[in-house]
Amino acid sequence: MGAVGARRRWLVAVAGLALAAAACSGGGGGSGSDDPLSGNTFENPATEKILTFTGVGKAHISGTLTLPQNAKGPVPAVLIVPSPGLTNRDGRTVGAPIDNLYKDLSKSFVNAGMATFRYDHRGAGASTLDPGVVPTWDDMVSDAQDALKFLGERNEVDGTRLSLVGHEMSGPIALKLAAADNRVKSVVLVAAPGRPLVDVWAGEFQALSGQQSADDLRALVANLETTGSFPPRDAMRPDQQTLLPIGQDALYKGMFAADPLADAKAVKVPVLIALGDKSTSISAEDASRIGKALGGTSEVVTAANATATLQTLKAAPARVVPGTPAT
Amino acid sequence: MSAMGGGPIIADAPRDQPTLARMTSFLGTALGAKAA
Numbered sequence: 001m002g003a004v005g006a007r008r009r010w011l012v013a014v015a016g017l018a019l020a021a022a023a024c025s026g027g028g029g030g031s032g033s034d035d036p037l038s039g040n041t042f043e044n045p046a047t048e049k050i051l052t053f054t055g056v057g058k059a060h061i062s063g064t065l066t067l068p069q070n071a072k073g074p075v076p077a078v079l080i081v082p083s084p085g086l087t088n089r090d091g092r093t094v095g096a097p098i099d100n101l102y103k104d105l106s107k108s109f110v111n112a113g114m115a116t117f118r119y120d121h122r123g124a125g126a127s128t129l130d131p132g133v134v135p136t137w138d139d140m141v142s143d144a145q146d147a148l149k150f151l152g153e154r155n156e157v158d159g160t161r162l163s164l165v166g167h168e169m170s171g172p173i174a175l176k177l178a179a180a181d182n183r184v185k186s187v188v189l190v191a192a193p194g195r196p197l198v199d200v201w202a203g204e205f206q207a208l209s210g211q212q213s214a215d216d217l218r219a220l221v222a223n224l225e226t227t228g229s230f231p232p233r234d235a236m237r238p239d240q241q242t243l244l245p246i247g248q249d250a251l252y253k254g255m256f257a258a259d260p261l262a263d264a265k266a267v268k269v270p271v272l273i274a275l276g277d278k279s280t281s282i283s284a285e286d287a288s289r290i291g292k293a294l295g296g297t298s299e300v301v302t303a304a305n306a307t308a309t310l311q312t313l314k315a316a317p318a319r320v321v322p323g324t325p326a327t
Numbered sequence: 328m329s330a331m332g333g334g335p336i337i338a339d340a341p342r343d344q345p346t347l348a349r350m351t352s353f354l355g356t357a358l359g360a361k362a363a
Binding site: 070071077078101108109114162163165185186270272276302304305309313 | 340341342343346347348350351358361362
């Protein structure tokens with residue numbers, strides 16, 4: 001797939017995300033019958049449990065605990081922290097193409113003898129919010145902390161042996177939890193930024209639309225930091241209207257203000273940093289920055305010819321010159 | 328927050344298996360996990 005084609009797909013995806021987010025803003029939208037994130041079902045009823053814990057503001061956060069087959073006694077467990085936004089326990093984001101990253105990770109971890117817990121972000125899937133309640137960055141952090149506490153207290157789980165997976169901006173959240181909780185034995189980061197989010201996005205817009213687009217994004221973010229909100233969407237560039245969902249300003253303000261490396265130095269457990277070499281935003285530079293900032297050991301694993309969610313791109317079809325034998 | 332970019336999302340495309348295997352073994356080693 002060419003770079004232009006890939007970027008067009010991405011723009012289509014974020015346009016859908018913005019529209020869906022607008023429809024869901026204010027909470028409660030995640031449970032509607034037309035919500036693509038609804039209908040979380042058991043894949044294997046013998047080993048999966050749909051559970052709910054209560055987050056700050058009395059939000060009901062729904063997740064799936066998956067246990068290894070034939071587990072005898074408490075097992076170690078991995079908490080998969082979803083990327084902030086309207087993302088569900090499987091890794092699917094409202095309006096974006098289906099990508100069940102978290103579900104796929106869970107299957108692999110469970111087959112290796114670990115339990116997993118993955119949850120719907122507040123406002124997505126079955127984690128509904130009261131009307132008018134908007135999620136914040138602090139909510140995302142506290143929900144992850146509550147999820148870890150909830151997981152560690154389950155009878156099926158050995159609460160002294162826990163690990164974390166952080167994806168995109170939940171990477172910094174995972175590092176924050178690992179820095180503060182000695183039950184966490186390791187962390188895996190997937191497509192996590194090692195630079196401020198505005199730099200990551202500005203780089204993306206520069207690649208997509210040129211320097212002016214990147215400059216405009218930086219101006220939008222500066223205005224968000226000052227006023228707490230984005231301007232009316234019709235005052236934005238069309239490409240940026242699609243990127244910034246309506247009703248998520250508080251969350252985005254916190255995300256843009258967050259230093260992805262703020263807690264890295266305090267993390268002493270091993271960290272694996274995973275990325276795809278065809279990612280258009282997260283690069284080896286991000287992985288290098290994270291590795292240097294950590295207080296313990298780290299390892300980088302790069303998926304060849306793969307996207308940020310580690311999906312392998314199809315190889316270009318081989319060219320066959322007429323008259324020559326195929327090899 | 329998949330809107331962050333990161334390349335094309337392709338429904339049902341396979342994950343890079345060596346990377347998935349490394350992630351799994353990394354976590355399993357740290358946690359002392361044993362497959363049934």
